[in-house]
Amino acid sequence: MPALERVNEDFADRGVDILAVNLGEDPDVVRKFVEEQGHTFCVVPDPESRVGSLFGVRSLPTQVVVGPGSRIEWIRVGYSSRAEDELRAVVERLVGPGGQGEVR
Numbered sequence: 001m002p003a004l005e006r007v008n009e010d011f012a013d014r015g016v017d018i019l020a021v022n023l024g025e026d027p028d029v030v031r032k033f034v035e036e037q038g039h040t041f042c043v044v045p046d047p048e049s050r051v052g053s054l055f056g057v058r059s060l061p062t063q064v065v066v067g068p069g070s071r072i073e074w075i076r077v078g079y080s081s082r083a084e085d086e087l088r089a090v091v092e093r094l095v096g097p098g099g100q101g102e103v104r
Helices: 001-012 026-038 050-054 083-095
Strands: 019-023 042-046 061-067 072-077
Touching: 001 083, 019 050, 026 042, 042 050, 061 083, 072 083
Parallel strands: 019 042
Antiparallel strands: 061 072
16 A cells, blocks of 8 residues: 555646555445555445456455556556556556546
8 A cells, every 4th residue: 555655646646546445344444544544545445345346356455557438457466566666657658758647
């Protein structure tokens, strides 16, 4: 989540919205965690894992980048020390250097 916070801070003024979905936990627990961590991006509780099912999530963490036209542009399953760099590269490609993008 710290990597998502950094990407959110770096790309927010370029039209990029970071949205995290917490699967399977009580919404009150999720809200408390987000508050304690001070995340500035949106974290949506999904206690019944419906969103995960829609995206075919089978392992956590899973990152999905949805680009213009609601097209899935990138999926990463699992953790990697390069995950933040890869996410940044995909977002940069979609918004263009210094430009306003339509990544949602």
